Amino acid sequence: MWNRRYASRLFYSDLIVMVVALLISGAILLPRLPAGVLWPSGPRVSYLSALIVIGVVWLIALDATDSRDRHIVGQGADEYRRIVNASVAVFALTVAIAFFLGIELSRLLVAVVFPVGLMLLLLSRWLCRQWLRGRQKTGQYLHRAVVIGEPSKVAHVAREIRRAKSSGYEIVGVITEGTSAADISGFEVLGSIANVEGVLDDLRFDALIIVGSDDLDPLTLRRLGYAVSDRDIQLIMAPVMTDIAGPRLHTTPVAGLPLVHVDYPRMEGSERFLKRSFDIVGSFVLLVLLSPVFLATAIAVRVDGPGGVFYRQDRIGRGGHTFGMLKFRSMVADADDQLATLLDMQGDGGTPLFKINDDPRITGVGRFLRRHSIDELPQLINVFRGDMSLVGPRPQRATEVALYDDFEHRRLLVKPGMSGLWQVSGRSTLSWEETIRLDLYYVENWSLTQDFVILFRTIRAVVAPGVSAH
Helix, strand or coil, rough: HHHHHHHHHHHHHHHHHHHHHHHHHHHHHHHHHCCCEECCCCCCEEEEEEEEEHHHHHHHHHEEECCCCCCCCCCCHHHHHHHHHHHHHHHHHHHHHHCCCCCCCCHHHHHHHHHHHHHHHHHHHHHHEEEHHHHCCCCCCEEEEECCCHHHHHHHHHHHHCCCCCCCEEEEEEEECCCCCCHHHHCCCCEEEHHHHHHHHCCCCCCCEEEECCCHHHHHHHHHHHHHHHHHCCEEECCCCCCCCHEEEEEEECCCCEEEEEECCCCCCCHHHHHHHHHHHHHHHHHHHHHHHHHHHHHHHHHCCCCCEEEEEEEEEEEHEEEEEECCCECCCCCCHHHHHHHHHCCCCCCCCCCCCCCCCHHHHHHHHHHHHHHCCCHHHHHHHHEEEEECCCCCCCHHHCCCCCHHHHHHHHHEEEECCCCCCHHHHCCCCCHHCCCHHHCCCCCCHHHHHHHHHHHHHHCCCCCCCC
C-alpha cells in the first residue's frame, strides 16, 4: 500500500537530512574544535568520527520511537512528537555517556548538532507532508475505505472521516443492516453485514472500518478478520468516541481481549508550568522583536482618527474569570454603541460568533490591521500577564459563554489563546458547532508539540490575506 512505501521512503529522507545536518555542523565546528575528543581511559577519537556515531545513533532512535510508523506518518502531531522524543533521547544519551566515561566533549558540539538536526528533521517531514497533501487533493495516495456497523454509528464515523479532508481516507460506501440510502445520506449502502464477504470480492478497497453493531458478534468479527487478511485489506476498529488524540489511547491485552484505556485530560503540575513558561518566554521575545511594529501601528491608529490606540474588551478566561483583552483599535471610537443596531439590521441579534458583513465601523487603517492580524498583537501583553496563552480556545464574550451547554463549558478549563485550532482551520468561516468542536479537541488533547504546530500554522494563515477572527 502507498503508506508503506511512503513510510519506507522517509528513511532515505531522514538519512539525507542527517548527512546534511552533520555536514553543516562539521563545517561550523571542526575548525573551532581540538584535534580529537579527550578520553582519559580510551583512545583518541576525532570529532568527525563522533559526529558520524551521533548520526547513526540518531537514525536508530528515529526508528526505535516509530517516527516512521505507517500509521502515523503524514497526519497529526504524533509524528513530530516522536521525532522530538528521539532527538531528546540521543541528546541525553550523549551527555550521559560523556559524563560517566569522563569524555571531555565540547559543549559547542552539543549546542550546534542537536538543534540543527532537529530543525532540519522537522522541516523535512513537514515538506514531505505538504507533498503528500498536494497528491491527496488530486485523489492520489488515498485509502479507499468501507465502514461497517449499525446505521447511526456508521453515518457518524463516515461523516467525521469525510469532514477531515487530510485524513488520507476516501469513504467509498458503507455496509449496514435495516436502512435505506436516505438514512445515511451521501454514502452508498454496498450491502448487508450478512453478505460482507461478497462485497469484499466485488469491490476493490484498501480498508474496512468497523464500528459497533449487535450483528458483529465475536465469531462474525473473527470470520471478518480472516476474510480481510486473505485479501490484504486493512482492518480498523473505530470507537464511536471521537476527538480523542492517539496519545490518550492505550491498548492492554487482558484475557485475549484488547481493552482500550482512555486517559483523562490533565493540565496540572509540570504540564501547566511548562505551558506557562513557554508563554512567558514566547510573549516576551515577541514583544521585544515586534516593538517597532507596535510603535508604527500606534502612530498610524492615532493619525487615522480620534480615539485611543488600544481597544479593551471584556472576555471570559479560564474558570469563567473576566479579563480585559487588548487589541489595536481598528474601528471608530463609538463602535460598541452601533453594534446592536447593526446586528438587528442584519438579523443576527442574539447569535454566537456574530460578524457584521461589510462592517462600516472599521477604519481605513483598521482594515489593513485586520487583514494582516496586526490588531491582535497587543494580546501578547495579555499572555505575558497570564490572562491568556499563546495557543488555546479563542476568548469569547459573556453573551456567547451564556449559550454554552455542559460540554461547551469545558472550553474554560484552560486559558484562552491568541491562536488555536479553529483559527488555523478556517478562521472566521467556521460554524459555531465546528468552532466549539475544535476548541474542545484542543482542551482534551493538549500537548506542547501541538502548540508548536498550531503556532507554525498560524504564521502561514496570517501571511495569506484575510479578515482576522474576532
